[in-house]
Amino acid sequence: MxxxxxxxxxxxxxxxxxxxxxxxxxxxxxxxxxxxxxxxxxxxxxxxxxxxxxxxxxxxxxxxxxxxxxxxxxxxxxxxxxxxxxxxxxxxxxxxxxxxxxxxxxxxxxxxxxxxxxxxxxxxxxxxxxxxxxxxxxxxxxxxxxTEGDAVLRRDGGRAGDALMVRGNIGRSTLGLLNWLKLAESGWGVDGAVRDDALAAHLRPAPPLDAGPWALAHGASAGMDLSDGLATDLPRLAAACGLVLEVELAALPVDPVCAGLTPDERAAGGEDYGLAVLVPAEHVGAFIARGFASLGAARQPVGGERPGVLWRRHGAPTELAASAFAHFSGG
Amino acid sequence: MxxxxxxxxxxxxxxxxxxxxxxxxxxxxxxxxxxxxxxxxxxxxxxxxxxxxxxxxxxxxxxxxxxxxxxxxxxxxxxxxxxxxxxxxxxxxxxxxxxxxxxxxxxxxxxxxxxxxxxxxxxxxxxxxxxxxxxxxxxxxxxxxxTEGDAVLRRDGGRAGDALMVRGNIGRSTLGLLNWLKLAESGWGVDGAVRDDALAAHLRPAPPLDAGPWALAHGASAGMDLSDGLATDLPRLAAACGLVLEVELAALPVDPVCAGLTPDERAAGGEDYGLAVLVPAEHVGAFIARGFASLGAARQPVGGERPGVLWRRHGAPTELAASAFAHFSGG
Known part of the structure; x- marks a missing residue:
């Protein structure tokens, strides 16, 4: 054939x-x-x-x-x-x-x-x-x-007071996609080795496969794969838990590879294949030592509020820049 | 979408x-x-x-x-x-x-x-x-x-002296395909219920799902799914076991639905989704009582012989009619 x-x-x-x-x-x-x-x-x-x-x-x-x-x-x-x-x-x-x-x-x-x-x-x-x-x-x-035991890391196990933490290179894949589309215009000239870090994150992602089992064994109450980006995946996590996630855009871990992207662009980009978890306060230190970054915290909805994500920029409530979505919604 | x-x-x-x-x-x-x-x-x-x-x-x-x-x-x-x-x-x-x-x-x-x-x-x-x-x-x-225990029904477990037995409606799916292709010429007019038995065997096959677990529990030494028909699948079983299978075409179980097909056509037809097993002699009676039919027996290759299938017609060595393959190789 x-x-x-x-x-x-x-x-x-x-x-x-x-x-x-x-x-x-x-x-x-x-x-x-x-x-x-x-x-x-x-x-x-x-x-x-x-x-x-x-x-x-x-x-x-x-x-x-x-x-x-x-x-x-x-x-x-x-x-x-x-x-x-x-x-x-x-x-x-x-x-x-x-x-x-x-x-x-x-x-x-x-x-x-x-x-x-x-x-x-x-x-x-x-x-x-x-x-x-x-x-x-x-x-x-x-x-x-x-799994090692009977428990699995579900999306719906989070509790109010848990910290929202992530591991993985948030935004790199998005930058890689942009680089890739530029290369496409000039004839798709990429070899198998893929030496550019952003391009590698998009074409040859390396999910932190140890992060999920480790998080489950060390007290995470909920977790999910970041396959569609923070802007799409975190509302799903919030909905599954019935909680409001307050997320600080300035807390995205520093990544020199992503220096050319705004936090909004990094949050809107997909295919990060990182891990988002909710972590009870007493375990947060151990998670930071393991390479997780804290982006915010979970709380009960108040008044008529619905479960979802409230974005903050240096503490002030904000919306994600719409242009970030426009750039990356096709990715 | x-x-x-x-x-x-x-x-x-x-x-x-x-x-x-x-x-x-x-x-x-x-x-x-x-x-x-x-x-x-x-x-x-x-x-x-x-x-x-x-x-x-x-x-x-x-x-x-x-x-x-x-x-x-x-x-x-x-x-x-x-x-x-x-x-x-x-x-x-x-x-x-x-x-x-x-x-x-x-x-x-x-x-x-x-x-x-x-x-x-x-x-x-x-x-x-x-x-x-x-x-x-x-x-x-x-x-x-x-499975219930540690064992599975493998293709390669058969021994010389085992009986070759089958369960399932050998040839019905092939006849159903022929009926289906005729219907196709007249505009594909088949409803979901599929009342014709041969058509049902082709379009809506009902594999004998209990046959495999039962055969494993009752002494079968090898087994395989008949997805491509006897003529294609039995040589695979013979090769996996390193044995010669002597197969009697006249022993194909009587099936009034397949009255219009020759044994060669039934053997050459695919998509039967029946089960072929090799069964030690002491268990053959129990298999017959369970609805299996004996088609022949397995033996060691002799001389320079290679593992494979030797077809017999009322005891006499024979070849499968080539026309059967020509008719059904597309099925």
Whole structure:
């Protein structure tokens, strides 16, 4: 089907790159066998990526996206979800709807990126499915992991008085997207290594996978993956908890890479894949020592107030600059 | 995005139809929580379906496919894989890349069929992802289940002297496909109920989900899902076991629905979603009582022979009629 690669060939390339175990632990039988740890809870997530046309809303990647980076990212965004529930990623399956004429070299590079992310995270490829697509390339990964005990890091566990804390490079991915779109105008000249830090945050994100399990074990009351940016994700966290989150834009952690962005732009940007948590006061010191930054605090809604986010700028109530949304809503 | 349905709307339709539990057990948080039973092994499989153009090889379904039947089938084929490992299906996630303009009624019917299969099998929808597709509709399901103990029904466990036994309506799906293609010529006039037995076997397959766990518990040494038909799947089973399977075409269980097909045509047809097992002699009686039919026996290869299938017709060595392959290789 694909230039120089049969369906079995497509599968072999990925299995070899990922060092997939032999059946029935991994691919090869009707289904894969997963050995569950004697205790703990399993956490499962899935994400689909569809190839599309530049700058059309809803598009996830372009064929010109460096394939090695795409392989990495397709897995990383799933593992970020698993970790944000307080679980350690353990395994994943990959399904791909592959168009005719996809270059074998593209697929090989994609597999290498996928495998690199899998190795870095300690997650094993245990199965998948490869089919032909009469349209775009569609990639789908389902990933899972295990918690140490019975608890998971839910979105709805926060309490009034908890501190709102984040870990991850807020805004870098957004800056990377801007850099990427500029490069697109000049012909998409990016190699697999991606040396620019902002570009790397967008093309090859490295979610803090240890942050979720650590936060769960050290007293966080709620947590969520920052996949769509603070401006979109924090209202979801507030709603899940039924609380008002007062957030100080000036408290965003200093990041020299993001020196060219305003706090509003950093807050509005998506695909940060950081972790937002609510932390009882007595644990805040330990979280700061672990690399979390405190952005504000949770409180009960008062009067007719609805759960949500109240933004502050150096203490004064404020709105996020609308231009930030306009810039980044397509990202 | 879709006619009358936002992305959240698409998700809500499916969650409501399937009675999906609330977060974090089901959809709604970063990932789903799955409660593992205290013992047993987990089994995971995934299958992607891509919408395509009629009669092009590699195409899985057409928009004109009755959407309720498609929802049923998309899940059933995954659950069949899970059951063929000896596990009871427990949960699944659905990812869909949905084109603009997909009618809301189509999606609603698809969700109802999915939910009907989920209820019948006792499998819960616990998550998923819905994205926009600039091309065809792409559906992907990852499903899993649990075994009672440590063992799974592998493909490679068979021993010389085992009987080859099958359960399921071999050939019905093939006949259903033929009926379906004839209907296609006259305008695809099939309603959701699908009253014709052969058509139902193709459009709305009902794999014997209890057969795998039962066979594992009652002494089967190997097993596999019959998704591609005897002619394609049995050589795979033989190769996995390193054995020669001698298969009697006249032993195919009588099925009045398939009276119009030759044994060769029934053997060559795909998508039966039955179960093939290898069974030690002392257990054969119990398997027959449970609805399995004996098709032949496994033996060691002799001389320079390679593992594979030797077909017999009323005892005499034979080849499968080539015309059967020609008819059904596109199915």
């Amino acid at each position: 694909t230039e120089g690669l049969s369906e079995a060939g497509l599968i072999a390339v990925v299995c070899e790159a990922c060092g997939a175990p032999r059946t029935p632990i991994g691919p090869g039988d009707d289904a894969a066998l997963v050995i569950a740890p004697p205790r703990g809870r399993q956490v499962v997530t899935t994400d689909a990526l569809v190839e599309g046309v530049p700058l059309v809303e809803g598009v996830h990647f372009l064929r010109a996206h460096p394939p090695e980076a795409l392989g990495w990212k397709a897995l990383a965004v799933n593992l970020s979800d698993v970790a944000a529930m307080g679980a350690r990623p353990s395994a994943f399956v990959l399904s791909a709807a592959v168009p005719e004429g996809l270059p074998a070299a593209w697929w090989g590079a994609f597999a290498r990126g996928l495998a690199a992310c899998a190795r870095a995270a300690g997650a094993a490829l245990v199965g998948g499915d490869t089919v032909r697509s009469p349209g775009p390339l569609v990639l789908n990964i389902t990933a899972w992991g295990w | 879709t006619e009358g349905l936002s992305e959240a709307g698409l998700i809500a339709v499916v969650c409501e139809a399937c009675g999906a539990p609330r977060t974090p057990i089901g959809p709604g948080d970063d990932a789903a929580l799955v409660i593992a039973p205290p013992r047993g092994r987990q089994v995971v499989t995934t299958d992607a379906l891509v919408e395509g153009v009629p009669l092009v090889e590699g195409v899985h379904f057409l928009r004109a496919h009755p959407p309720e039947a498609l929802g049923w089938k998309a899940l059933a084929v995954n659950l069949s894989d899970v059951a063929a490992m000896g596990a009871r299906p427990s949960a699944f996630v659905l990812s869909a890349a949905v084109p603009e303009g997909l009618p809301a009624a189509w999606w609603g019917a698809f969700a109802r069929g999915l939910a009907a299969c989920a209820r019948a099998a006792g499998a819960a929808l616990v998550g998923g992802d819905t994205v926009r597709s600039p091309g065809p509709l792409v559906l992907n399901i990852t499903a899993w289940g649990w």
